[in-house]
Amino acid sequence: MPLIQNYRELPEDFYTQVWPEPLANARLYALNQDLMTQHHIHLAETDIYQLCRGELPATLQPLAQKYTGHQFGYYNPDLGDGRGLLLGQWLTPNGQAFDWHLKGAGRTPYSRRGDGRAVLRSVIREYLASEALHALAVPTTRALAIVSGPETVWREGPEMRAMLLRVTGSHIRFGHFEWAADQGVDQLKTLADFVITHHYPELLNQADPYAALLKEVMQRTARLIAHWQSLGFNHGVMNTDNMSILGETFDFGPYAFMDDFKIGYICNYSDTGGRYAYNEQPNVGLWNCQVLAQAFQSLIPNENQRNALLDEYIESFNSHYLYLMRLKLGLQNPHPKDKHLIADLLICLDKHRVDFHVFMRSLAQLDTPHECWPQSQDYQAWLKNYQQRLELETLNTNERSQLIRNHNPARVLRNYIAQHIIELAEKGDDQVIDQWRKWLSTPFEDDDSVWTKVPKPTEKGQRLSCSS
Numbered sequence: 001m002p003l004i005q006n007y008r009e010l011p012e013d014f015y016t017q018v019w020p021e022p023l024a025n026a027r028l029y030a031l032n033q034d035l036m037t038q039h040h041i042h043l044a045e046t047d048i049y050q051l052c053r054g055e056l057p058a059t060l061q062p063l064a065q066k067y068t069g070h071q072f073g074y075y076n077p078d079l080g081d082g083r084g085l086l087l088g089q090w091l092t093p094n095g096q097a098f099d100w101h102l103k104g105a106g107r108t109p110y111s112r113r114g115d116g117r118a119v120l121r122s123v124i125r126e127y128l129a130s131e132a133l134h135a136l137a138v139p140t141t142r143a144l145a146i147v148s149g150p151e152t153v154w155r156e157g158p159e160m161r162a163m164l165l166r167v168t169g170s171h172i173r174f175g176h177f178e179w180a181a182d183q184g185v186d187q188l189k190t191l192a193d194f195v196i197t198h199h200y201p202e203l204l205n206q207a208d209p210y211a212a213l214l215k216e217v218m219q220r221t222a223r224l225i226a227h228w229q230s231l232g233f234n235h236g237v238m239n240t241d242n243m244s245i246l247g248e249t250f251d252f253g254p255y256a257f258m259d260d261f262k263i264g265y266i267c268n269y270s271d272t273g274g275r276y277a278y279n280e281q282p283n284v285g286l287w288n289c290q291v292l293a294q295a296f297q298s299l300i301p302n303e304n305q306r307n308a309l310l311d312e313y314i315e316s317f318n319s320h321y322l323y324l325m326r327l328k329l330g331l332q333n334p335h336p337k338d339k340h341l342i343a344d345l346l347i348c349l350d351k352h353r354v355d356f357h358v359f360m361r362s363l364a365q366l367d368t369p370h371e372c373w374p375q376s377q378d379y380q381a382w383l384k385n386y387q388q389r390l391e392l393e394t395l396n397t398n399e400r401s402q403l404i405r406n407h408n409p410a411r412v413l414r415n416y417i418a419q420h421i422i423e424l425a426e427k428g429d430d431q432v433i434d435q436w437r438k439w440l441s442t443p444f445e446d447d448d449s450v451w452t453k454v455p456k457p458t459e460k461g462q463r464l465s466c467s468s
């Protein structure tokens, strides 16, 4: 099995070697052929299947990473990989290294009271969401395979146990830096050097590589969250241990692509205070970046310098969000009033609870009023402003329609669709997950199927708990 383990370059207190608890007689439920091709993974299906069941060759050096983090605003020093193991890195022919991480692999020293296991429902949700976001060009971890059964584990009831093979450049989280900072400046420097060497080598020749690293991570985080906002995506658990040092979408729990637009939408029904509500995400991203900046304190002692980077997060978020929303509205050239045009639209969609995705795509056919359009004066007023704004553009109607369709997905992983797939898989259908992955891999395709329409009232707005 040609996996290396570069995480062992770090001192031993950064991890613990742990072997997985295999999932005997599990079945292969999904194998991501697109990712196999993209990463030149020429292993036999049976090898991946074995690995994913937790039956590892003795040559591997699986480990659980140590980190800490802020959960719902409170520092938790006891975190670490509690139910996932870093198996090692796959090297692509051009020399890129990708972590392979087995989620649901059993207990580790960081499991606390957890059982170390994952269930089929939650790994399907992660597999599909990460592949859906990838197809939408949103930075994200990927998923290579799922195995499941026959054991059951208890969550809100008995559920099928499963494991997911997750793939990304790095599993290092903001929380890794919080832990290292607690250990002292030497450990912090070691971690920062490791991250720069392996993930940001272009920063090595900067005058101040640590400041450059912090800046780059914050900028990526700002752009990531701008992208989520533009897609009506609510992550749901933006704890600092779920924030990737690569600025990728990381750890999929009760996330949702919103149905009816609601500015204060909370996908996670355990989040009673709405800390991680949709409209809070940009601010929480900033809060998390402040925590990261605090962890960097001994490497970047000048507080003004750190604060300047946080200001740049805000600028970066605002400009990227505007850029993405303009494209969604079919606008090519910036205009100072665009902010208001966008804000007025969101207020209107929120007020009338309009389906976000169907509405946005319906703007590609402005001549044909869509049945989801609100019958209201405020909408008519907005539409008139929008039409006037379009007159300042040079694109013709067809070109603009194409631009809108290229930036507003027809195919969206709504929660009721994920639930439909989960129910079929739980009944034993081992084709359904990859069939839907393929469907989600071309989100901008014109598609007239029922799955691209406004969901029925009973299908809308399904919310989930943290339980996974």
Ligand code: AMP
Residues within 6 Å of the ligand: 079, 080, 081, 082, 083, 084, 110, 111, 112, 113, 114, 115, 116, 117, 118, 237, 241, 242, 251, 253, 466, 468
């Ligand atoms: P999450 O909410 O999935 O981001 O997990 C937060 C922390 O709890 C991480 O350190 C996980 O490793 C750990 N954790 C979550 N679920 C389990 C479980 N079933 N068993 C052990 N640890 C878990």
Ligand code: MG
Residues within 6 Å of the ligand: 241, 242, 251
């Ligand atoms: Mg997590």
